[in-house]
Amino acid sequence: MAIESNWCRCTSCHAGYGWKDKTFDFSSEENVDCLVCHDTTGTYEKVLTGCGHPAYESTISEGKTYDPVDLGNIARNVGKTSRATCGACHFFGGGAAGVKHGDLDTSLLAPSKDLDVHMDMQGLNYSCTSCHVTFSHYITGRHYSEPAPKNRRMALPKDDGNRLSCESCHGPSPHRSDDKLNHHTDIVACQSCHIPAFARVNPTVMSWDWSVAGRFDEKGRPFKKKEPPDIGPNYLTRKGELVWAKNVTPTYRWYNGSFHFMRMGERIGDERPVVLSGPNGGPGEPDSRIHPFKIHQGVQPYDPVTMTIGIPKIFGPKGSGAYWSDFNWKASLAAGMMSAGVTFSGEVDFIKTETYWSINHMIPPKEKAVGCASCHARDGLMAEIAGVYIPGRDRSRTLDTAGWTFVALSAGAVSVHGLLRILSRGREKGE
Amino acid sequence: MAEKILLYTRFERFWHCTQAILIVLLGITGFEIHGSFHFIGFERAVHLHDDAAWILAGLVVFAIFWHFTTGEWRQYLPARDMIRETVRFYLVGIFRGEPHPFPKSRARKLNPLQRFTYLFLKLILFPLQFVTGFLYLFSNDWPNLGITADLESVALLHTAGAFAFIVFFVVHVYLTTTGKTPLAHIKAILTGWEEADRPPA
Numbered sequence: 001m002a003i004e005s006n007w008c009r010c011t012s013c014h015a016g017y018g019w020k021d022k023t024f025d026f027s028s029e030e031n032v033d034c035l036v037c038h039d040t041t042g043t044y045e046k047v048l049t050g051c052g053h054p055a056y057e058s059t060i061s062e063g064k065t066y067d068p069v070d071l072g073n074i075a076r077n078v079g080k081t082s083r084a085t086c087g088a089c090h091f092f093g094g095g096a097a098g099v100k101h102g103d104l105d106t107s108l109l110a111p112s113k114d115l116d117v118h119m120d121m122q123g124l125n126y127s128c129t130s131c132h133v134t135f136s137h138y139i140t141g142r143h144y145s146e147p148a149p150k151n152r153r154m155a156l157p158k159d160d161g162n163r164l165s166c167e168s169c170h171g172p173s174p175h176r177s178d179d180k181l182n183h184h185t186d187i188v189a190c191q192s193c194h195i196p197a198f199a200r201v202n203p204t205v206m207s208w209d210w211s212v213a214g215r216f217d218e219k220g221r222p223f224k225k226k227e228p229p230d231i232g233p234n235y236l237t238r239k240g241e242l243v244w245a246k247n248v249t250p251t252y253r254w255y256n257g258s259f260h261f262m263r264m265g266e267r268i269g270d271e272r273p274v275v276l277s278g279p280n281g282g283p284g285e286p287d288s289r290i291h292p293f294k295i296h297q298g299v300q301p302y303d304p305v306t307m308t309i310g311i312p313k314i315f316g317p318k319g320s321g322a323y324w325s326d327f328n329w330k331a332s333l334a335a336g337m338m339s340a341g342v343t344f345s346g347e348v349d350f351i352k353t354e355t356y357w358s359i360n361h362m363i364p365p366k367e368k369a370v371g372c373a374s375c376h377a378r379d380g381l382m383a384e385i386a387g388v389y390i391p392g393r394d395r396s397r398t399l400d401t402a403g404w405t406f407v408a409l410s411a412g413a414v415s416v417h418g419l420l421r422i423l424s425r426g427r428e429k430g431e
Numbered sequence: 432m433a434e435k436i437l438l439y440t441r442f443e444r445f446w447h448c449t450q451a452i453l454i455v456l457l458g459i460t461g462f463e464i465h466g467s468f469h470f471i472g473f474e475r476a477v478h479l480h481d482d483a484a485w486i487l488a489g490l491v492v493f494a495i496f497w498h499f500t501t502g503e504w505r506q507y508l509p510a511r512d513m514i515r516e517t518v519r520f521y522l523v524g525i526f527r528g529e530p531h532p533f534p535k536s537r538a539r540k541l542n543p544l545q546r547f548t549y550l551f552l553k554l555i556l557f558p559l560q561f562v563t564g565f566l567y568l569f570s571n572d573w574p575n576l577g578i579t580a581d582l583e584s585v586a587l588l589h590t591a592g593a594f595a596f597i598v599f600f601v602v603h604v605y606l607t608t609t610g611k612t613p614l615a616h617i618k619a620i621l622t623g624w625e626e627a628d629r630p631p632a
Contacts, residue, residue: 180477183571373473378466389583392466392473396587400467403594410598414605417521421609424526 001210001300002311004264005339008051009315013089020051022339035071036088040079044069045088049315083109083119086128098204102248102294103361107201115201117365133163140164166190187388189291192252193370194363198294203231203244207297211350213240214327238324240299250292250359252385256281259356265342268307273297273352276309283387290385291358298353301329303337305345309353311336438540439623443503446494447620453487454596456480461593484564491557507550510543517543525609535625548599556595563589 003010011019016031018024025031033052035044046054047061055066087109093100113120118130132140140163163169170190175181184193198204215237217223222237231244258280268274276298281288301310313335316322321335329348337344375382376392383393439447456479462468463476471479498504516532521544524532533542541549566578566585573580610616611626619625 180481186571371474372477376464376466376473389581389586391464391586394583394586395465395590399587399590399594403591403597406594407597407601410601414602418605418608420526425528 001309001314002264002336002340004311005313005336006315009049011052012046012048012050013092015052015089017052035074035078037081037085038078039074039085040082041074041077042084044074081127081129083127090128094205098199098202098244099242100205100296101357101361102198102204102250103195103357103359105199105202105204108361111362114364114368116362118363131163131168166194187289189255189289191360191363192250192290192292194366195250195292195359195361196364196368196370197247197249198292198359198362199246199248200362200364201246203246204248204294205242205296206245206248206294207241207243207299208239209241209299210301211240211299213238213323214329237327248294249381251295252290252381253279253293253356254281254283254285254288254385254387255279255291255293255358256285256288262309264311264340265308268302268309268351273354274302274309276353276355278354278356279358283385290382290388294357294359296355296357298355299350300353301333301348302351303333303345303347304349305347306343308342309351310348311340311342313339435624435626436535436537437623438535438537438619438625441623442497444620444623446490446497449490450487450494453483453490454600456483457487458593458596458600461589465590465593481568484568488561491561506539506541507546507553509550510546512543514543521609552599556592556599560589560592560596563592 003014007020007024015033015036016024016026017033018031033046035054036046044054045066046052047059047066048064049061050059054069054071056071057068059066059068087104087106090101091097091105091108093104098105107115108119110121111119113123118124118126129139134140166174167185167190172185173182174185174190181193213236215223215235223235224237225235227234231246234243235241256279259277260275260280261277262268262274279291279293301312302308303310310329310333312323312329312332313321314323314332316325316335318325320326321328321331323329323332326332330346333344333348334346370381373392374380376390378393380393382390459470460476460480460483463470464473464480470476513533520529520532531542535542563585566573566580567582567589569576570582570585607616607620608614610619615625
């Protein structure tokens with residue numbers, strides 16, 4: 001829920017050697033871990049709780065034994081980054097495979113064409129940096145306050161641009177020239193149609209309820225409950241209840257490429273669930289398009305007096321207030337919020353939250369793209385999207401009622417007229 | 432025996448028949464796109480609707496050319512007389528077995544009500560559907576063309592026009608049965624020949 005006060009656990013990925021407290025020097029080049037990106041041996045591994053360090057000597061952490069890494073061998077074999085080196089962190093966000101991202105997990109280490117048409121091992125076999133082009137260690141990345149692919153322009157290798165967006169290579173009119181689909185690209189992101197579902201091979205966490213954490217088995221020990229077998233643990237004493245899902249249909253929102261975030265100590269507004277991070281943008285804005293998201297639902301501690309999201313101390317020794325050692329939310333928030341410098345009233349309650357994860361990866365072949373009628377329907381995928389007229393979804397009920405009434409009246413009138421003609425003819429004959 | 436006259440030339444028959452098929456097709460595909468029913472699927476409906484619209488546009492260009500070069504456009508000028516008699520015929524006379532008061536001829540083949548209705552179609556309904564339809568089709572190019580409109584208004588006007596076409600279709604098809612025999616008018620529009628009533632003495 002926060003890196004603050006939980007450094008040594010979180011900083012095994014949130015990068016830097018020895019980021020163990022507030023005094024960490026982000027400007028020092030000596031704190032940069034070269035090997036986590038440039039190892040080609042596959043043997044470089046950070047200790048999960050090692051404050052960003054690998055095991056220099058045999059180490060046991062959270063029940064796992066880490067043999068010392070052979071830094072000499074790794075240093076002699078440095079090379080280009082790979083799906084494995086990027087994935088070492090990005091596939092495991094949130095503490096385990098598939099917790100955070102719905103579209104980045106270990107299935108992308110050796111993907112099939114069906115999973116990702118670009119990374120297909122038997123085909124194009126792209127690595128992450130085929131699109132996330134790097135310039136002098138500046139990695140074209142994503143959505144914080146600034147949209148990463150700010151200009152929607154071509155950026156083929158000859159253009160010397162960053163190749164981050166689909167349009168960088170495919171251009172703004174990627175379909176057959178007379179295809180109506182090209183008329184969608186200013187409003188609908190490519191991803192919306194071309195990623196019909198995420199987490200198609202491995203499951204991802206869709207909701208995480210911290211409020212039920214802290215239950216113990218009959219012998220008073222923390223426990224884990226797994227069910228069903230191919231979908232990860234769904235109850236853990238330390239974490240609460242996590243619901244995993246596979247083949248999830250995304251949620252669609254207007255998005256201009258940037259996100260808004262709730263910051264530490266920021267007062268919670270009236271919106272429920274509380275959106276901790278969500279997309280910016282809206283209909284009619286030239287840079288906004290309809291984009292797919294995974295919405296991660298959360299139930300997490302907050303301070304009902306100051307109305308701020310709790311910043312818990314999760315990781316630490318017994319007596320430090322760390323939830324995973326002391327299992328006391330009040331102590332956990334007191335320690336975490338003190339560290340963060342955010343006022344804590346002493347009261348703890350739980351509140352529903354939402355975190356948006358933009359879906360960009362795992363693009364299947366075009367035949368698997370979402371069909372027209374999935375959105376052009378009364379209750380289709382675009383049901384929640386406001387600010388745009390979608391044929392097949394939208395209509396004027398008044399106009400439809402009036403129209404069909406006129407049709408019915410005219411049909412009724414000619415029927416009566418016709419009937420009267422038949423009757424009158426019969427009468428003439430009868431006379 | 433009544434005299435047979437060639438009422439509709441070959442081009443008129445071809446034009447009317449093709450136009451009828453296209454309009455029915457446009458109606459079915461259009462209301463599928465509108466979401467009124469599911470028949471051939473949204474995507475195919477869109478493609479058929481667009482293709483039919485282009486073909487109809489081409490046909491209309493030919494028809495306009497034909498009407499002006501032949502002078503047949505005068506057939507649609509609003510009538511000055513016989514309006515009252517024609518209305519009375521459809522409201523009263525038709526039930527009494529009276530003959531149609533309007534003598535059809537090659538030079539005046541449309542009765543006053545037809546003249547009015549077809550003129551309305553040609554001047555109001557067709558232009559409305561073509562303008563809104565092509566605006567709809569090229570909605571992405573509005574900024575380049577300097578057009579400010581919103582898709583919803585265009586779509587709703589197009590839908591309103593479509594309803595008007597259905598009402599026309601219902602009444603038009605019904606009125607084909609009001610000839611000497613129920614199929615007389617249908618035969619005429621297909622073969623060109625119609626048994627004409629003699630002008631009343």
